[in-house]
Amino acid sequence: MAAPQRPAHPARATPVGPRAVVIGGGIAGLAAASALAPHVASLTLIEQEPLPSAPTIRRHIPQAPHVHALLDSGRQALEALVPGLGAALRDAGSLPLRVRSQWRSHDGHAWCAPEDTGPIVLSQSRALLEHTLRARVLALAPLTLCTARVRGLRLAPPERAAEPPRLIGVEIEDASRRRQSLAAEIVVDASGRAGDSLKWFEAAGLRPPPETTRHPDIRYTSAFFARHPGDLAHPPSAWLRPAQAPATQGLVMAPIEDDRWVITLIGRFGAALPRDAAGFRQRALEIAGADLQARIADAPMLSPLRGFAIKSVRFRRFDRADAPLPRGYFPIGDTIATFNPLYGQGMSVAALQAQALSRALCEHVCPGAQQAAYLAAAHRPADWAWRIGGAVDRAYAQMRQQEDAECDHLAARLRLAFSASVLRPELCGQIDRVLHLLEPPEMLDAFCTEPV
Structure with a gap:
């Protein structure tokens, strides 16, 4: 395997910017850490178990032994965030x-x-993908690895009455059950499917986001x-x-x-x-x-x-919360949405969201603008994946899910698109670009209305 290389981030003579924490050392957390690295003075990656130094199926990732593949959108996003990752994966045996x-x-x-x-x-195996990504991200200059469990968010009152509270850090607990506060102005919540995000919200007196569930x-x-x-x-x-x-x-x-x-x-x-x-x-x-x-x-x-x-999957609409999120809070990956794993969308959505985080930090200086831009962009690929999964699963009479006119519409469009592609093979590429989250599902509307 090629030696770890740092992404080509701009060099800085002295640390500048806010302090950042990423909760979770899986694919979403590692991708987010790479996006944050050029923009922060310090970066702490918090993972509740020691991270292995070799490709290993980790205890807290029970889905790891099963088929894992990166959709094309996820492949491109991770390679953009971590230059050299694709070549390193291929050198290690990943198959394009x-x-x-x-x-x-x-x-x-x-x-x-x-x-x-x-x-x-x-x-490739999930273990190889995570190991290869982890080796590069942990080599980033501002990053420190912390083995602990996050027990809550630390908030400060807003500076102005009309603004939401500000994040000032997280409360962590180590293996000896000692607690301490870790200061940060940016917290990326990549705690995952089984994370405690809503418990932290409740303990801090925050309202949870609207949530939709399905039972695939x-x-x-x-x-x-x-x-x-x-x-x-x-x-x-x-x-x-x-x-x-x-x-x-x-x-x-x-x-x-x-x-x-x-x-x-x-x-x-x-x-x-x-x-x-x-x-x-x-x-x-x-x-x-x-x-x-x-x-x-x-x-x-x-x-x-x-x-x-x-048994079930869910989509939390942090972008449609009844009350503003704490300033500096950025959910990502399974914290936002979990998907039917049959469609291989989760890792790619997380990678696209990390790209959205990178763009928001590059294009905006004001913390509020960064958060607003990120939430809008991060929920877009999650929404695409959610609609695609719901549309396909609607074919099952046993499927329990809430009414969703958008999924019904997309299910009809997918049926028409696949039927049309039998006589028009050139449509297969357009269908695959939608299924790989390279294009929005609305792309199907354009060619499905044309005569076959």
């Missing part, structure tokens, strides 16, 4: 796969014929396998047969570093998943079909089976 030609999909009847529509997916009811079982020498002689391909309504079972099989497959079986709405190696392999063969039989039938299993379940 072209959508549809190498990132193969199943239409419910057969594996679709390969075609190149433009976007590229990076395929997904379970995963995954394992790593060795790829056959015959597979290695040909360009790599991933194979995706996600559960498509009304089917409730699916499979994703992606090539990753160290000549391995990660195979994830999917079950929805109570569909049973195998609990032993023999049952796992048999189920994978049944779902994948004859085309992939040689790749799966006798591939050596390299890991135990690991499971994961997501």
